[in-house]
Amino acid sequence: MSQVDVDTSIGLALKRATSALRSAMDDALRELDITVSQYSSLEHLAHTPGLSNAELARAVFVSRQATHQLLAGLTRDGLVEIEGAGRDQRLYVTATGGERLRQASAAVAAVEHAMIASLSTGEREVLHRNLVACAEALDGHHQS
Numbered sequence: 001m002s003q004v005d006v007d008t009s010i011g012l013a014l015k016r017a018t019s020a021l022r023s024a025m026d027d028a029l030r031e032l033d034i035t036v037s038q039y040s041s042l043e044h045l046a047h048t049p050g051l052s053n054a055e056l057a058r059a060v061f062v063s064r065q066a067t068h069q070l071l072a073g074l075t076r077d078g079l080v081e082i083e084g085a086g087r088d089q090r091l092y093v094t095a096t097g098g099e100r101l102r103q104a105s106a107a108v109a110a111v112e113h114a115m116i117a118s119l120s121t122g123e124r125e126v127l128h129r130n131l132v133a134c135a136e137a138l139d140g141h142h143q144s
Helices: 010-030 036-047 053-059 064-076 095-116 121-143
Strands: 080-083 090-093
Touching: 010 036, 010 095, 036 053, 036 064, 036 080, 036 090, 036 095, 053 064, 064 080, 090 095
Parallel strands: none
Antiparallel strands: 080 090
């Protein structure tokens, strides 16, 4: 039986990077009074207006129940509007939400820039390509 070598494990290094990224994003977005999940929701809705609750939940990797709580905060703050009812509900970013998203997106871009600042353009391209390949390998694993 093989074991994970904690000093060279890609998974553990990825988890550490993910945790550091999430923490830095939390800090940057806190100043805008928005959470990472709310930011992610706004990004998805801005790029794909009219998603349903279930589609948004899948896009931002949260449960449908968590999406209801997420949307309650976004609608209360006037960042998202809901059109329709029941299964016909569709979600849209408001003008206020678009402005908050612009600010949040700039804050997140600054965090990402800081994260990869020490990498060359070529290293960034290779890292991106490799992370996509890793995700696709595991997506295929779950479908088997």
